[in-house]
Each structure stands twice: as C-alpha cells, then as structure tokens.
Amino acid sequence: MQNRITDLFGIELPIVQAGMIWASGWKLASAVSNAGGLGIIGAGSMYPAVLREHIQQCKQATQKPFGVNVPLLYPGIDEIIQIIIEEKVPIVFTSAGNPKTWTPTLKAAGITVVHVVSSAKFAQKSEAAGVDAVVAEGFEAGGHNGREETTTMVLIPAVSAAINIPLIAAGGISSGKAMAAAFALGADAVQVGSRFVATPEASSHINFKEAIITAQEGDTMLSLKRLTPVRLLKNKFFDDVQQAEASCASDEELKNLLGRARAKRGMFEGDMREGELEIGQVSALIDRIQPAAEVVAEIWAEYKATVQRLQA
Incomplete structure (x- = not known):
C-alpha cells in the first residue's frame, strides 16, 4: 500500500x-x-x-x-x-x-x-x-x-x-x-x-503479557485524572490510587505513590499486585x-x- x-x-x-x-x-x-x-x-x-x-x-x-x-x-x-x-x-x-x-x-x-x-x-x-x-x-x-x-x-x-x-x-x-x-x-x-x-x-514481563490476554471488558480504567491521566489494568496498586484520590490525597502524595518505580515494577519486573500496569481498553x-x-x-x-x- x-x-x-x-x-x-x-x-x-x-x-x-x-x-x-x-x-x-x-x-x-x-x-x-x-x-x-x-x-x-x-x-x-x-x-x-x-x-x-x-x-x-x-x-x-x-x-x-x-x-x-x-x-x-x-x-x-x-x-x-x-x-x-x-x-x-x-x-x-x-x-x-x-x-x-x-x-x-x-x-x-x-x-x-x-x-x-x-x-x-x-x-x-x-x-x-x-x-x-x-x-x-x-x-x-x-x-x-x-x-x-x-x-x-x-x-x-x-x-x-x-x-x-x-x-x-x-x-x-x-x-x-x-x-x-x-x-x-x-x-x-x-x-x-x-x-x-x-x-x-x-x-515486558511474561506475567504482564499473561494478564493482558486474560483481561476482560472493564478491567482497565483511566486514573489519576487530577495529576496525570493514565489508563491502568486494575490491581492492588490501582485500588491504592483510587483510595488515595477518594481520600483527597495531595498532588505530592499522589506523585510519591506513582513515582516509586511502579511502572518498572509492574510491566518489566512482573509484580502484578504492587506494580503499575499501563494497557489499553483493547x-x-x-x-x-x-x-x-x-x-x-x-x-x-x-x-x-x-x-x-x-x-x-
């Protein structure tokens, strides 16, 4: 083409x-x-x-x-x-x-x-x-x-x-x-x-790949809209972010939560609980x-x- x-x-x-x-x-x-x-x-x-x-x-x-x-x-x-x-x-x-x-x-x-x-x-x-x-x-x-x-x-x-x-x-x-x-x-x-x-x-880690192919409709959500919108696969880290936002955490607190090498921990090292898992709805x-x-x-x-x- x-x-x-x-x-x-x-x-x-x-x-x-x-x-x-x-x-x-x-x-x-x-x-x-x-x-x-x-x-x-x-x-x-x-x-x-x-x-x-x-x-x-x-x-x-x-x-x-x-x-x-x-x-x-x-x-x-x-x-x-x-x-x-x-x-x-x-x-x-x-x-x-x-x-x-x-x-x-x-x-x-x-x-x-x-x-x-x-x-x-x-x-x-x-x-x-x-x-x-x-x-x-x-x-x-x-x-x-x-x-x-x-x-x-x-x-x-x-x-x-x-x-x-x-x-x-x-x-x-x-x-x-x-x-x-x-x-x-x-x-x-x-x-x-x-x-x-x-x-x-x-x-990316094989754990992350396997989580992607088993994901269902609704398993991702846009989070951290106030700070820096990011779509994540739901896990414990996602729940922690949601709880922090619901309790009116400051921007600094949210940055600290997001910035602890979370993306590497999840997507590269394969921690499916505490890691940040960025993936699309698809x-x-x-x-x-x-x-x-x-x-x-x-x-x-x-x-x-x-x-x-x-x-x-």
Whole structure:
C-alpha cells in the first residue's frame, strides 16, 4: 500500500508500533519494521546509554526504517536528543511536551518528526510547530492519556478536518477491522500499542503479557485524572490510587505513590499486585501471545478483507 505515511516513512504498510515504556526495545522494533510496518523504540524507560545500545542493536537487526519515541518532559532530554542525532535515527515520535522545543533541532538533522496529541487543538499547534505528521490518540489508549477523554471515533475525524499533514490514528486499535474504521474516519495509518505488548519480542514481563490476554471488558480504567491521566489494568496498586484520590490525597502524595518505580515494577519486573500496569481498553480483545510479524500480517490481511467486504 502506498499513501502519505508509507511515503513519509519509507515503509510498506501503514502500521506503526507504539513506543511503549518497558515493552518497546530493539527486538520488538526491528521485528515490526522487518514485517513491513514501522517499529519504534520507547526511550521513556531507558537511560541514555541504554537507548544508544538499543538503537545500535536495531540497526543491526533491520535494514528498514525504524523510529524512537521520546517523552519530552522526561529528565535528560538534551542527552537523549543528542544520541538520536548522533546515531542518525531516521524518525522520532515526540510526546508529553511542547513540539516547538525540539522539532527544529531534529528537522535540522534530517529527522522526520511526529508528535502525539489528544485533541484537534494540539494537532494544529503541532502542525504549526513544523512536525511532519501527528498521532491522534483516543481515550481508549493505554498509558498516559489526554485530559479531554475524547474517544478515537470522535477524535480522528476532528483532527483530520483540522490539519493538512498526515494523521496516524491510535487508541483501541488492534485489528484490521479497526484499521479500516480509522481510515474511513480520515487516518493515513494506525498506531498499535497493547497488542504488540503481548508478543514474545516485547521486553515486558511474561506475567504482564499473561494478564493482558486474560483481561476482560472493564478491567482497565483511566486514573489519576487530577495529576496525570493514565489508563491502568486494575490491581492492588490501582485500588491504592483510587483510595488515595477518594481520600483527597495531595498532588505530592499522589506523585510519591506513582513515582516509586511502579511502572518498572509492574510491566518489566512482573509484580502484578504492587506494580503499575499501563494497557489499553483493547486488551479485552487480545487473547493470545503471538510474534510481532504475525500481528502485522494478521492486521493487514483483515484490513484488506474488511475493505473488500465493504466494497461488495
């Protein structure tokens, strides 16, 4: 398939793997890129030296384009950006911050820049900042989420009407049928997160992967809306957060509760009780762990079959 996103990234299929913390290392990114999509290394859970190692390993594992996701509010961002430029990463996805800050620097180094947004307003601001494309991520998505709580079904057509640059749809997408729906709403590609967490190549812990494939409808919920909205799989840590919010805990108390390496403890080390488990609503539709290449092929085949069925 050829469209604005495949041309922009130099990839075969308009399927992008999200750069999820504690899940998206070089093994997953290279597997997705080799399968024809765009693999992304998630820098959010990596020290600078670790990120450099993952980039170098990814270069050895694939000859195809890949990218790095960079949360702009994370500490050490200057060093992260410098490593990305030095290693000649072709594509960078930025999130959680102002795209004006680093987009000119990255573009000057010949890097394609994509910014993640949760509203049409911020999509327009990103376009004005000079990014090459945006990811519009709906309320269904796992991890940190928009305060507007706009669902993907509403967000994608709103952003599509507001910008002229290519649009990648994210949030609740794990199948070819969902991909076809996103294209019908105005997207040029889809970004898939939760389903790629449940792959052998993802660096997330097997306990977390098994929790995803057994999750049922309603097992995730958006929490910490006052501080930093994040969608979590329900467990004891989630209950502790709910109790803290219900008892009117201060922002500082909530930060302390959230900031005790909880994400690493849950998603990477496999503590299903006390760890933070960031995953999307679509986990209720994921029922098995399968290789990343299979995921890409299955989504693409179902997308084509869905389009053919609708045309008929």
